[in-house]
Amino acid sequence: xxxxxxxxxxxxxxxxxxxxxxxxxxxxxxxxxxxxxxxxxxxxxxxxxxxxxxxxxxxxxxxxxxxxxxxxxxxxxxxxxxxxxxxxxxxxxxxxxxxxxxxxxxxxxxxxxxxxxxxxxxxxxxxxxxxxxxxxxxxxxxxxxxxxxxxxxxxxxxxxxxxxxxxxxxxxxxxxxxxxxxxxxxxxxxxxxxxxxxxxxxxxxxxxxxxxxxxxxxxxxxxxxxxxxxxxxxxxxxxxxxxxxxxxxxxxxxxxxxxxxxxxxxxxxxxxxxxxxxxxxxxxxxxxxxxxxxxxxxxxxxxxxxxxxxxxxxxxxxxxxxxxxxxxxxxxxxxxxxxxxxxxxxxxxx
Amino acid sequence: xxxxxxxxxxxxxxxxxxxxxxxxxxxxxxxxxxxxxxxxxxxxxxxxxxxxxxxxxxxxxxxxxxxxxxxxxxxxxxxxxxxxxxxxxxxxxxxxxxxxxxxxxxxxxxxxxxxxxxxxxxxxxxxxxxxxxxxxxxxxxxxxxxxxxxxxxxxxxxxxxxxxxxxxxxxxxxxxxxxxxxxxxxxxxxxxxxxxxxxxxxxxxxxxxxxxxxxxxxxxxxxxxxxxxxxxxxxxxxxxxxxxxxxxxxxxxxxxxxxxxxxxxxxxxxxxxxxxxxxxxxxxxxxxxxxxxxxxxxxxxxxxxxxxxxxxxxxxxxxxxxxxxxxxxxxxxxxxxxxxxxxxxxxxx
Numbered sequence: 245x246x247x248x249x250x251x252x253x254x255x256x257x258x259x260x261x262x263x264x265x266x267x268x269x270x271x272x273x274x275x276x277x278x279x280x281x282x283x284x285x286x287x288x289x290x291x292x293x294x295x296x297x298x299x300x301x302x303x304x305x306x307x308x309x310x311x312x313x314x315x316x317x318x319x320x321x322x323x324x325x326x327x328x329x330x331x332x333x334x335x336x337x338x339x340x341x342x343x344x345x346x347x348x349x350x351x352x353x354x355x356x357x358x359x360x361x362x363x364x365x366x367x368x369x370x371x372x373x374x375x376x377x378x379x380x381x382x383x384x385x386x387x388x389x390x391x392x393x394x395x396x397x398x399x400x401x402x403x404x405x406x407x408x409x410x411x412x413x414x415x416x417x418x419x420x421x422x423x424x425x426x427x428x429x430x431x432x433x434x435x436x437x438x439x440x441x442x443x444x445x446x447x448x449x450x451x452x453x454x455x456x457x458x459x460x461x462x463x464x465x466x467x468x469x470x471x472x473x474x475x476x477x478x479x480x481x482x483x484x485x486x487x488x489x490x491x492x493x494x495x496x497x498x499x500x501x502x503x504x505x506x507x508x509x510x511x512x513x514x515x516x517x518x519x520x521x522x523x524x525x526x527x528x529x530x531x532x533x534x535x536x537x538x539x540x541x542x543x544x545x546x547x548x549x550x551x552x553x554x555x556x557x558x559x560x561x562x563x564x565x566x567x568x569x570x571x572x573x574x575x576x577x578x579x580x581x582x583x584x585x586x587x588x589x590x591x592x593x594x
Numbered sequence: 595x596x597x598x599x600x601x602x603x604x605x606x607x608x609x610x611x612x613x614x615x616x617x618x619x620x621x622x623x624x625x626x627x628x629x630x631x632x633x634x635x636x637x638x639x640x641x642x643x644x645x646x647x648x649x650x651x652x653x654x655x656x657x658x659x660x661x662x663x664x665x666x667x668x669x670x671x672x673x674x675x676x677x678x679x680x681x682x683x684x685x686x687x688x689x690x691x692x693x694x695x696x697x698x699x700x701x702x703x704x705x706x707x708x709x710x711x712x713x714x715x716x717x718x719x720x721x722x723x724x725x726x727x728x729x730x731x732x733x734x735x736x737x738x739x740x741x742x743x744x745x746x747x748x749x750x751x752x753x754x755x756x757x758x759x760x761x762x763x764x765x766x767x768x769x770x771x772x773x774x775x776x777x778x779x780x781x782x783x784x785x786x787x788x789x790x791x792x793x794x795x796x797x798x799x800x801x802x803x804x805x806x807x808x809x810x811x812x813x814x815x816x817x818x819x820x821x822x823x824x825x826x827x828x829x830x831x832x833x834x835x836x837x838x839x840x841x842x843x844x845x846x847x848x849x850x851x852x853x854x855x856x857x858x859x860x861x862x863x864x865x866x867x868x869x870x871x872x873x874x875x876x877x878x879x880x881x882x883x884x885x886x887x888x889x890x891x892x893x894x895x896x897x898x899x900x901x902x903x904x905x906x907x908x909x910x911x912x913x914x915x916x917x918x919x920x921x922x923x924x925x926x927x928x929x930x931x932x933x934x935x936x937x938x939x940x941x942x943x
Contacts, residue, residue, distance in 0.1 A: 291666075298837030312681045319668065324833035328857040329806060332661035352833070450826065457678055468838035475842040477799060479828045484673035484701065488647025488943065489817035492928045493824045508677045515941040522937035579841050588868040592836060 252569035256392035256576045257473060261561045262433055267387045267397045268404055268426040275384055275405060282368040282382040283412040289340035289366065292316050293333065294406075295323040296344030297353055299399045302465045303344045303370070306553055307406035309458045311342075313550045314413035327356040340366040342406065346390060346398045348375035351594060368409075370402045384409070393578035394473050396561045399465070400429070400554065407551055421547045425554050428545045432558045438542055439559055442528045443566035446499050449526070451478040454486045455503030455556070456513050457549060459531075462503050462556045469564035473575030476567055483513045491516075496524025501563075503556050505531035507549030530559050605741035606822060606917070606924040610910050613746045614779040616736045620753050621772055624733070628754065631717045631731040632761035638689030638715055641667040642682065644675040644705050645693030648744045648817055649751065651810045652693050652719075655902045656755035658807035662899040663763035676704035684708070689715040691755075695739060695747045697724035700942050719751045733757075742927035743822045745910045748814070749778075752903050759899075770897055774904070777894040781907045784891070788908060791877040791889045792915030795825075798848040798874075801840075802829040803865060804905075805858030808880070811902050812852060815909045822924035823916035832862045840865070845873025850912070852905050853890070854880035856898035879908040 245253075252258050286292050292311055296304035304320045311318035323343070326333055335341060341360050345353040348371045360367050361379030369377030372389045386401035404425060411419045451470065453463040460482040467480030481490065483502075494500070500520040504513040514534040517527050527539035531552070534541070544555045568575040579585040601607065635641060641660055643653035653669040660667035672692070675682050684690060690709035694702035697720045709716045710728025718729035721738040735750035753774065760768045800819065804812035812829035819827040830839055832851065843849070849869035851862055863884040870876045876888030880901065883890040893904045917924040928934040 297833060301834060301837075309681065322831060322834060324831070324858070324861070325806065329661075332658070334664075334666075457674065457681075472838045472841040477826070477842065482671060482673070484646060485650060485671055487941075488650075489821045491820075492934075493820035493826060495824075496933075509673075512673070512677075518940050519937045522940060523934060578838075584872060585841075588871040589840075591871070592864045592868050594837075 248569045251572070252565055255565055255568065257394045257396060257568070258565045260390060260392055260397045261558070261565060264397045264400050264558070265426045265430040265433070267401055268429065271386060271401050271405060272408070272426070275408070278382050278384050279405065279408050279412050282384060282409055285366040285368055285381050286316065286340050286342070286409070287413060290317070290338045292318045292340050292342060293326065293335055294318055294320045294342045294344070295326050295353070295356060297323045299395045299465060299468055300344035300346065300353070300402070302461050302468070303399055303402040303406070304342070305461045306403045306458060307342055307344070309461070309550060310407045310410035310415065311413065313418060314410040314415040316413060323353045323356050327352050327359065330359065335360060335363070335365055337364050340368070342368045342370065343377065343380070344370050344402055345375060345377065346372050346386070346395055348377045370405060372398060392576035394469055394564065394575050400557060404554055407554065418548060418551055421551060424547070425551070428547070428555055429558055431545065432555060435542070436562050438540070439562050440566055442540055443563055443570055445526070446567060447570050449497065449499040450495070451476065451499045451501060452486065452494060453478060453480040453501040453503070454483040454516070456483045456509030457507060458553045459503040459505060459556055462553045462560060463501070465557055466501060466560040466564070469561055470567060472578060473564040473573065474567035474571050475573050475579065476571070483509070483516050487516050487519070491520065494520055494523055494525055498525045499528060500525050501528050501530065502534070503530045504534060505544065505549055505552040505556065506546050507552070530556055601918040604924050606743045606745060606914055609739060609741055609746045610907070610914060611782055613749050613907065614775045614782065616746045616750050617753055617778055618775040620735070620750055621775065624754070624757060627731065627733060628757035629761055631733055632758050634717055634730050635689035635691070635715045636762060639666065639687040641665050641689045641691060642675065642684065643667060643669045643691045643693065644672045646672045646701055648748045648814060649693040649695060649702070651814045651817070652748055652751040652755065654810040654813070655752050655807060656691065656693070659755050659759035659764070659899060660762065662767070663759040665762060672705035673701045676701050676708055679708060684712040686714040688713045689717070692716065692718040692726065692729065693751055694718065694724065694726065695721050695735070695744060697726045719754045721747060741925035743818055743913070743924050749903060749906060756900060756903065764899065767897065767900055770900055777896065777904055778907060781893060781904065785911055788891060788911045789915045792912050793919050794875055795848040795877065796916050796919045798846060800825060800827040800848045800850060801835065801843060801869065802827060802850040803832040803835045803862065804852035805832040805862045806856055807898060807902050808852040808854050808905055811905045811909055812850070814906055815850060815913065818910055818913035819916055821927055822913045823920050823922050824928065825916050825920065832858065832865045836865045840868065843869055843872055843874055847874040849874045849876040851876065851878045852880045853878045853882045853884045854898055854901045854905065855882045855895070877912070880905055
């Protein structure tokens with residue numbers, strides 16, 4: 245075992261990433277009844293708002309994607325915006341809300357929950373086994389409270405439980421593929437060593453992550469995870485949006501992390517990757533290999549595009565964890581082990 | 595400053611300066627066609643706004659403006675709108691507003707085709723020469739841009755959306771909207787004030803933030819700074835930036851924030867204050883000076899709903915100065931470099 249291996253294996257982040265198959269299975273077995281109950285609240289709603297902040301915002305975006313697969317008129321809105329601009333969203337009794345809050349006590353998410361409950365909006369909350377979401381009609385439980393600031397398993401489970409909710413609401417095409425996800429996550433974790441050389445090169449690289457459709461969200465999640473774990477310069481956005489302007493600053497030697505899975509956007513994402521390669525960039529593909537691309541591909545099992553983010557997020561997490569180990573940063577603490585950062589962040593307040 | 599590239603004679607520079615005149619034209623002569631377009635979409639249950647690149651950012655601002663008018667308005671990229679129809683279902687009760695400056699980009703064309711086939715009402719916003727087949731009304735912005743860094747067309751698209759918002763329920767915004775050209779002229783007259791901050795930022799990694807309707811302004815800065823100046827710059831909503839993405843910031847970076855009076859101001863100030871506290875120089879723009887020890891570029895007071903239309907201009911000027919300082923060509927999308935010309939030639943934008 246190398247020093248880097250040892251550093252990585254001591255991370256709570258790393259340990260939590262590896263707990264995910266077990267957490268998914270436990271959640272699936274435990275939450276069946278709650279999922280049915282939650283679906284009953286969401287089904288008659290005119291619109292369903294999915295709401296969160298940080299990684300929970302990304303889970304809420306993915307959640308909206310899943311619910312739309314079931315024909316629900318689902319809208320992801322940042323919880324900060326929904327709280328501070330209530331007149332603009334007019335969330336009412338005939339709507340419903342799904343609130344993503346791991347602890348249930350984060351400031352704005354909690355205030356938003358209180359406001360929605362006071363307005364008699366049916367709320368389904370998604371949080372940890374100990375999360376308090378007073379007033380929520382149903383709480384879907386994900387995992388034990390995370391010990392690392394880089395929420396990983398709770399994030400994956402929050403997405404997965406919403407996918408199960410979508411199945412309950414009519415997305416039958418996802419039912420069978422969803423049952424395979426825990427084993428597939430285990431398979432992905434078993435290939436983690438394929439990621440280490442990519443992370444090693446990335447230590448000195450500027451990184452741009454992109455994907456399309458549901459995997460735009462995976463790309464932005466990679467940005468959060470890599471920044472908070474490894475304090476690294478990385479951006480993440482939708483592939484097509486990246487092409488229309490932001491890619492101009494892409495330089496030779498930069499790393500493009502291309503999340504490309506089978507689906508409606510597959511060819512276009514591949515074409516954009518070829519553009520970045522022609523600019524002299526290095527390409528790391530997650531999903532399915534791209535013809536003409538020289539970089540490594542971390543292959544994922546093929547699943548319906550709608551739920552492909554449940555698998556694609558795992559190599560993203562592992563990459564962030566490895567990069568942190570290589571750079572010697574502590575991924576678990578949100579840099580709060582540095583008194584300057586702790587003071588600055590606490591002054592703002594979560 | 596690089597001698598090889600245009601600066602004040604660049605098209606971007608000239609187009610930025612043309613904005614008060616372009617805005618005046620729309621606000622003096624553009625209400626009749628705006629009213630006709632508003633009538634077409636007035637009865638819709640939902641209004642989808644769709645575009646790509648800078649036009650997507652205009653769609654985001656338009657979403658805010660129409661929500662201020664009481665509408666259920668949602669912005670989605672034209673790529674997603676065209677590629678994932680089941681995710682963004684459109685029916686006879688829906689209206690679509692397509693934003694496409696030229697009207698010829700592939701995914702915008704596909705989005706328009708889909709909207710024309712499925713939506714109850716379709717209008718569009720584009721240049722004076724844009725062709726939008728299937729649109730029931732085209733709201734014109736300005737002459738077709740010849741710089742790749744779209745500035746006036748972006749602002750004018752937002753003015754068109756603001757006119758629609760006024761006509762669809764936000765009548766209270768009308769008087770302030772009419773003051774826009776004068777305010778724009780005031781801002782542009784102070785062009786040189788922004789050079790110093792841009793010089794300080796030009797060798798740093800820039801993080802830009804904004805909140806509420808000014809989040810798209812931060813995102814727009816990223817596009818402008820990257821395509822005009824090839825500058826390393828990222829942008830996010832302020833609160834989202836704080837929940838993770840802020841962690842790498844240090845004294846080698848640079849912070850930009852839109853500080854505008856409104857419900858999100860105090861939080862935005864606190865977050866950009868943390869960036870400052872961690873050693874990064876900061877530059878803020880908006881009608882509220884956060885008084886955090888950075889440089890503030892004050893924009894004229896205006897209601898928050900309309901403020902992106904003002905705040906985007908200092909952002910454009912900042913990006914222009916970055917280009918001038920870094921010696922990059924702001925108009926060409928880096929196509930003067932054959933490597934990039936060849937790379938972009940691999941596909942159709």
